[in-house]
Amino acid sequence: MPLPERFLDELIARTDIVDLVSESVRLTKKGGSWWGCCPFHSEKTPSFHVVPDRQMYKCFGCGKGGGVINYVMELENLPFRDAVAVLAKRAGMQMPEFDGSSSGMRERREKILEMNKQTARLFHRWLNSPQGSEGLAYLERRGLSRRTRTNFGLGFALNSWDGLIQALAGLGYSKRDMLDAGLAVSNKDGRIYDRFRNRVMFPIIDVRGNVIGFGGRVMDDATPKYLNSPDTPVYNKSRNVFALNIAKNSKAGRVILTEGYMDTIALHQAGFDNAVASLGTAFTEEHGQLLARYFKEAVISYDGDSAGVAAAQRAIPLLEKAGLKVKVLRMQGAKDPDEFIKAYGRDAFVRLLDQSENQVDYRLAQIQKKYDLTDDGQRVSFLQEAAQLVSTLHSAVEREIYGGHAAQTAGVSPETMKLEVDRALKGRLRKEKRQEERQNMAPVGQLQPKARTLRYENIRSARAEEGLLRLLMLDPGLAGRMDGITGAEFSSGLLGRAFDALNRRAAAGLSTQLAALAEDFDREEMDHLAQVAAQPESVANSGQSIQDYISIVRGEGLLRSGTAQGDDLLLAAQKRYQQKKAYMEEKT
């Protein structure tokens, strides 16, 4: 059952787009609208546009756009109903009751979340039962206190092929449910068995407190050492980090990024409530953006081995792109934070954090390692690579300081280094400018929807159709003055559908703002409708505009159907007249 339209209308009316976006993006006012750095792609200069008049947003960088509901769907990666629920809570509105028969996705997600919660309870209970003694012994050996085990809801998966399956079946869950949640695996014969067996279990909890997945660790040297939930309808490993549900409330102001569950938990136990771990995957751009929502600075605290160094090198630019200040912790005398704290204590780790290296020096040191600086040829290569790195720094002061460090390392004068950095900088700027030009110099491309499947077949008609759509969004009162034109006459299927939807809403006295279309249009469609809605349009002389637009749409329509000659034209005009008459009679 769909949500009542009146309810959605009120929700949209009560949610101001500028207020909503301001919660996650720093907006600056320019004229009648607001600009900020896009939360959906990485950028340093704002191209994210929020228009209060039209209650919409549009990014001119990545193309994403929509109204308040789309914003939450996109930002939190939620399906429509869940986004509505988030906004309803925010606006202090009660979600209407509905039966569970028809809205598949939300029910499916909720079922999996509930099953995950039950599973986490089972694992935790088993850890503290005789069957879990081995797991408990392992965690105790790793020094995790009872309090830590409870705080993180740690558990144990039985050494059995169907321990969990049996328990969940007893709670009424089906095989299908268990497979969907990634808790069970099926073999070729269609038989299912427990994914996690004989492992200590770490529930993965999102920022809203939902158990979205699990990580399981063996207690000896068996492989794989860690096994994680696969991606499911509620879990995406590239979009979630472990322990952020706790770290997001930290007062520390910076986040400590570790490589694994055990490091993160050990840090929390030692009083660092700001530690998180990425989950069995390389650090992604989305991880960076997620962390940037809660922190200004990140300290990378990966293992000191070559894999750890490589992982840090990959994470640095992604964190920087997301707008975080990045530091790298260089540990000596221990291979990871867990070991370090056990050996040297909490205070030593605090000192390490405070001394953590600026990421530029860290990366210079990594570059230096690749070259033998006593060799002239290699020294030149070092300087060139270092200059490339230094040239990416935004302030001239930084470029001078770090350029100086590199010069000193290689034993050349700071002036020589500066020349090299300037050259690298010029090359980079040229390249960036070329890219930007390529993006801006494609007017036809800009007229067209980004998604191929939505491409306009008739640009001239589509432009006019866009105009009609915009006018209707700006003023639902115009619906009755559109000469009975319907979306079926449009050349673009998408615009036609949107027009009909708005028309129907206008007739029912509902809002015709872009936000109201969130349920009926998918993401790509919405991005394009936002692009349409963001174009200038004036209602000042709307009567004339409507006439012009309609005559283009109908004229092009006739050409398209190949009937723009003789009698057919007359026939078409007559048909139109009848349609109009029928429409007017219906209205009165």
Ligand SMILES: [Zn+2]
């Ligand atoms: Zn963007």
